[in-house]
Amino acid sequence: MRRRQALITLGGSLATLGGCAAVADSAGPSPTSNAMEPQVDIILDRRTRALVDGDEDAWLSAVDASNPALVARDRITFANLRQLKPAIARYRRLATPPTAASPGRYASSLPRTSATYEVELAIQLPEVDSAPAAVRLRYVFGRVDDTVTLVDVARPVGADPTEDQPWDSVPLRIHRRAGVLLAAQSGVTGVDALLTAATRAAREVRRAWVGNPASEAFAIFVAADRAAYRSWYGGLAPSWSDGITVPAPRADGDTPDGRFAGVRVAVRAEPAGGSAYNAIKRQLGYALSVAMLSADPELRALPGPAGETLNAPLWAVEGFAAYLVARDSASARQRLRTDLRAARRATDQEPALPANTGFYADGAREANAALGCSVYEFVAERHGHDRAVALHLAAITRRTPDPQPPAAALTAALTAAGLIDDPAATAFAAQWRRYVQRA
Structure with missing residues (x-):
């Protein structure tokens, strides 16, 4: 599969x-859309030009005027995008075949001839994006008085x-x-x-x-x-x-x-x-x-079993974010210590980094993030903040064909960051556990 x-x-x-291929709606008329596709492309090109020109009338010209909710939604979108001032903003119809349409977010009924098209907005926010980013839209077009019109926005699949x-x-x-x-x-x-x-x-x-x-x-x-x-x-x-x-x-x-x-x-x-x-x-x-x-x-x-194949350990991603917050927040540091103590009371086992699966389980996510954070705090205390950042980069960018157990991933990252020369990381693991227990 x-x-x-x-x-x-x-x-x-x-x-x-x-982000997968489109799935047809479960109900609705069969799409009879081939004749609409040239007009759909024209409408999308007009939207792109309208954004550049600041022409709201052109933007709304193909929107079903009898649907006030849809018109209001499109006015909001136009005003917001104009404020965002994207360096690039362009609409295009994707090659995915149109699917049958049923009433979605803004319409209670649809024209007899209607279909759902996969549309992409390529948008690049200045200083934020390094390239145009993809936004997916599922536009429903139909014939209203023999004119191809945007009649609804389909719900996500x-x-x-x-x-x-x-x-x-x-x-x-x-x-x-x-x-x-x-x-x-x-x-x-x-x-x-x-x-x-x-x-x-x-x-x-x-x-x-x-x-x-x-x-x-x-x-x-x-x-x-x-x-x-x-x-x-x-x-x-x-x-x-x-x-x-x-x-x-x-x-x-x-x-x-x-x-x-x-x-x-x-x-x-x-x-x-x-x-x-x-x-x-x-x-x-x-x-x-x-x-x-x-x-x-x-x-x-995540969440769910699929998280087992995530090639970035959650203890690293979540732990580093918590570490950054705690660097200049006494209250955040105290909360992390509280979470570590709660984790220690909940089990008789020695501290161990959590696997991705179940990381966000109720009653566990705070302690799991605190355990990840403690690795960076421990490294920063012993070797300095720059080395903690080097460890983090090694932990999240090291690609492996299969997910590694947390301890193995940590050992590989420590080695890549030049923090240990012991292949088993035995000394580091023992010292980190004592650090957690003291917390």
Whole structure:
């Protein structure tokens, strides 16, 4: 069976993502679309030009005017994209054959002649993306009074983070500061404080990254309410998370450097932990790691058994983000110590790094992240912060044909970073365990 293409999201979690071939809707008329495809291409080209020209009338000219919800959605999208000022934004119909259409998000009924087309928006955010990123759309076109018209937007097939972009769902206010593009949902209060927190977090994670590759700016989308936050990026954000980090695949599918086009971060305006700075900084820590991960389409994701084949250990990705937050937050350090003590009380076994599978299980995810963080804290205490970063890069970029047990992955990373010369890492493991037990 052909494996589905997958990407990663981090938000305190990894989530299984789509990206596979389209699946036909289960009901609806058979597509009679061949005659519509030239008009669909014309409409998409017109959308591209309308964005460049700032021509809302041209943008809406092919939208079903009898569907106010769809018109309102498209007005929001147009206004948001104009504010984002992408360096590149172009729509095109994908070669995937059209599928049968049934009423989706905005229409209760469809014209007799209608079909769902896979459409891609290639968008490159200045200073954020290294190349145009792919956004997937499932547009329903139909004949209205013998004119090909956009009549609906189909629901996603599975969870796909290239769908349900924040700019398609809610009005945004765009703010730019050094190293940050912050897009806040209308209704978010305290934007100045959020901007200050985001700018500081971006500055600090860059300093901590000691010159390793990163984008010039981070794109951070801020939701005013939980409902909006949970609907973004295919609804992949876990119910317990305050943020989610999503890699953006390249629009052309070509990855000459083996990496993603960019990264998107989404956070709630009022994180449960109370500190917007810590919540944003944690997500930017994920973003640094994502920038170094391979965009291999066969990369698997979590949660679930598929996580066993993820070629990046979660103890490293989650642990490093927690380590960055704890570097300048006494409260975060204390919380990590509390989580480590809870993990020690829960078992009589010696401390051990967790495997990817089950990493986010209820009652385990905080302790698992704390254990990963403790590795970096231990290395930084003994060898300095720069060596902790070198260990992290070795841990997340070392590709193996099959997933390794956590201890083996750590040993390989320690060796690659020049931190040990003992093939079994026996001394390091014993010293790290004592460090955890003292915590």
